[in-house]
Amino acid sequence: MQLMGIELLLKGNNFLRMLSGLWVAVRISLVSVILSIGLGLIVGALMTVQNKVIKTVMRLYLEIVRIMPQMVLLFIVYFGTTRVFGINIEAELSAIIVFTFWGTAEMGDLVRGALISIPRHQYESAEALGLSKLQTYLYVILPQTLRRLIPLSINLITRMIKTTSLVMMIGIVEVLKVTQQIIEANRRTSPNAAFGMFATVFMMYFIVCWPISLLSKHLEKRWSDR
């Protein structure tokens, strides 16, 4: 009791189970984040297009993602598709679809913001130098956009990692669920384990998110020197 539950980590495979739960959470968010960044760059570029139809579609997409709680999205993809179309999507794939769907919209909006914040004269100067449209994007606009994007997208990525705890609703056992299982299984012998166990989860999330934030600082500094 003095240890407030930390001793449970040493019982059986508990610590290993928590780590593998953490890996599940990280795996889902990692795949979703990579897909979101790639797709988000495209969606963000599309959001700046002046075409009315594309604009409306993108607007609608962003609004849907913002309005719908992620849990509802998870239920729609995991249970809804089976109910309506009879398609059986694996739980983990459903989670990746939902997080990518969400991340792409948010990322796209960040990209859009970064793109329109690039001053007009950058485009004009590039054109004056005789760069093609593609070259302008590749060598002038994109590098500047990326630099502006980093702090914003780090915020999104860490948010996504933390939101993965929702996937327990569709039966995926990730780190938070493992923790609840351990606390409940030992409710009688260590009734005060919750504090120590959740503190451990806090440390785990911190250890995952902190390097990302360090990397972003490093990139920001390196890219601003140039």
Next chain:
Amino acid sequence: MKKRFLTKIVSGISAVVLATGALTGCGSSDSSTTTANNADEQVSESVDTTENTDTAEETSANYRTLDEIKESGVINIGVFSDKSPFGYVDENGDYQGYDVYLAERIGEDLGVEINYVSTEAASRIEYLQTGKVDIILANFTVTEERAEEVDFALPYMNVALGVISHDDNVVTSLDDLTEDDEIIVISGTTAETYLEKEYPDIKLQKYDAYAEAKTAFENRNGIAWANDNTEVIAFSIENEGYEVGIPSLGSADTIAPAVTKGNETLLDWLNEELVSLGNENFFHADYEATLLETYGSEYEDTLVIENTELP
């Protein structure tokens, strides 16, 4: 065709949205459940309009029959993974508990491997309706509303409400309470709904979380605490100085295995299994293996149900 496809999507999405809404608002689910039902009807209507072959496909995709389960060699059973001592995971990562003890036996008698699916209270019906699990064994209380959505087999446990008090002032009947006596309840539980309906004159002290209610009760903020009887019995055994004055209150509910609505073959097999298990006093053995430590032998016959005949 296109229009039908659209209505399918729209009604499907609204069904899920409404169902989620109904699930998150557990307490007052009456009105929202009916709307979810309406949405479900819309879905089935739009399914009905499709060709016969189509309908056959839809229904067969809904659940797996007994033979299909046996053929695949694996049965998917939805259990709780964090509700000790009914369904939980031990330090080696193995599923344990009263519900799991039964699940293990079912797998053994069917001659198939068991794939445990960790379910949450709110998603149990959804899992069955989409056929993502074959059986739910997750402390599933039989209610009329639920029986319209899923098929329950014979029950294997009793649940009721219980009232616990300090052992120097034991409440044995709710009719003896004076005007100043307050009863502690946790918001959104069956205890709250029951007392509000049946004893509108009793003053209730409502707490959102278990831990808050526990502290309030220990500090004598109220004369007694009403909750599921399994909860209060466990509390009185774990802590000194308390007594369960009313061990069984209100409508006696039961806990039963559930299968997807219409899965006759599996349901029939389960009922026969439960009767043959009842004849060998299986659930007493189950109780002694999993619940005895928490509830003591005193409540064994109150909690356990052995089935001796088919419904």
